[in-house]
Amino acid sequence: MNTRDLSANAPYVPGRGVEEVARDLGLDPDDLVKLSSNENPHGPSPRAAEAARAATEEAHVYPKSAHADLTERLASEWDLAPEQVWVSPGADGALDYLSRAMLDPGDRVLVPDPGFAYYPMSARYHHGEAATYPLRKADGFAQTADAVLDAYDGERIVYVTTPHNPTGTELPREELRALLAGVDEETLVVVDEAYGEYAETPSAADLLDEHENVAVTRTFSKAYGLAGLRIGYALVPEAWGEAYARVNTPFAANAVALDAALAALDDDEHVERTVETARWAREYIADELDAPTFDSAGNFVLAEVGDGAAVAERAQERGVIVRDTGSFGLPECVRISCGTEAETREAVATLNEVLADLERGAEA
Numbered sequence: 001m002n003t004r005d006l007s008a009n010a011p012y013v014p015g016r017g018v019e020e021v022a023r024d025l026g027l028d029p030d031d032l033v034k035l036s037s038n039e040n041p042h043g044p045s046p047r048a049a050e051a052a053r054a055a056t057e058e059a060h061v062y063p064k065s066a067h068a069d070l071t072e073r074l075a076s077e078w079d080l081a082p083e084q085v086w087v088s089p090g091a092d093g094a095l096d097y098l099s100r101a102m103l104d105p106g107d108r109v110l111v112p113d114p115g116f117a118y119y120p121m122s123a124r125y126h127h128g129e130a131a132t133y134p135l136r137k138a139d140g141f142a143q144t145a146d147a148v149l150d151a152y153d154g155e156r157i158v159y160v161t162t163p164h165n166p167t168g169t170e171l172p173r174e175e176l177r178a179l180l181a182g183v184d185e186e187t188l189v190v191v192d193e194a195y196g197e198y199a200e201t202p203s204a205a206d207l208l209d210e211h212e213n214v215a216v217t218r219t220f221s222k223a224y225g226l227a228g229l230r231i232g233y234a235l236v237p238e239a240w241g242e243a244y245a246r247v248n249t250p251f252a253a254n255a256v257a258l259d260a261a262l263a264a265l266d267d268d269e270h271v272e273r274t275v276e277t278a279r280w281a282r283e284y285i286a287d288e289l290d291a292p293t294f295d296s297a298g299n300f301v302l303a304e305v306g307d308g309a310a311v312a313e314r315a316q317e318r319g320v321i322v323r324d325t326g327s328f329g330l331p332e333c334v335r336i337s338c339g340t341e342a343e344t345r346e347a348v349a350t351l352n353e354v355l356a357d358l359e360r361g362a363e364a
């Protein structure tokens with residue numbers, strides 16, 4: 001027997017893992033600088049790691065109270081009702097819950113191009129379809145209401161990412177307001193703030209008080225350094241009431257992740273240090289890399305290097321892993337995650353060598 005026809009469901013292609021690359025190159029993983037998945041170079045908060053270890057001692061029990069505790073904690077941080085906080089396995093899990101809650105078969109979502117691959121994937125997994133709106137390199141990938149509304153055709157969900165992955169650009173507050181004013185009442189605007197902590201711009205979460213058709217997604221994977229535990233959430237309209245109970249996979253998030261997330265929320269210092277390093281690193285990359293870059297409000301920088309695949313491959317041979325953005329439709333670019341100071345300096349030096357070599361090769 002076979003699965004149903006899955007040919008429209010493209011698999012998600014993550015940045016390659018450090019062990020995988022080390023094995024291929026015959027190197028020690030510790031000798032590699034991995035700046036391809038926007039992970040936290042400082043690791044998790046030590047408090048979160050400790051809480052996670054402790055939680056494993058109770059791993060035989062279904063996570064009920066920890067789920068309620070994290071939901072309430074987040075509700076109070078964001079000044080929302082607990083029913084408006086949808087805890088999920090990664091923010092990706094929240095995208096699935098939003099798809100389940102919103103999409104009838106054949107409904108469409110509108111997503112940015114270039115953009116995060118999982119928006120259209122989640123829609124397709126839930127028997128929906130996806131259309132795109134362009135962010136144009138010629139405009140520095142500027143995000144505006146018009147860029148979205150010019151392509152908008154009554155889609156059920158419109159996704160915006162701010163700061164945007166992979167470009168790093170933000171959707172200014174007045175543009176978000178114009179977008180909300182420009183879509184139908186029955187269109188949900190999802191503001192994905194996976195990199196929100198790194199930006200100066202405040203979260204769109206306060207708009208949930210004024211608008212019935214906006215949701216915000218956030219994650220513990222990036223600034224909180226818990227990508228491996230898969231924990232995130234959506235903030236949803238008040239009117240949705242008990243919808244979460246009707247769409248979530250039972251015990252949405254695991255007990256280890258829930259306790260780690262709660263502890264991470266108590267460690268402001270870790271997040272502050274993380275954000276400070278990223279802000280330093282993105283400036284350093286923009287200043288020192290011998291290639292044009294785009295202004296980023298995230299923990300990564302998009303650089304236009306000519307042949308992104310060749311640059312990524314050669315940098316990898318020298319122990320520096322960056323993301324070739326061909327899969328985002330930007331084969332001329334690479335995305336460089338912000339590392340520690342030492343990692344970032346090493347990555348830029350290596351990339352500059354590679355760029356110089358490729359240029360010499362091109363002249364020869």
Ligand SMILES: *Cc1c(COP(=O)(O)O)cnc(C)c1O
Pocket residue numbers: 089090091092093116161165192194218219220221222227230231232
């Ligand atoms: C990393 C990322 C996410 C969420 O990742 P999770 O690990 O599933 O929480 C969501 N959106 C964007 C744009 C991202 O880059």
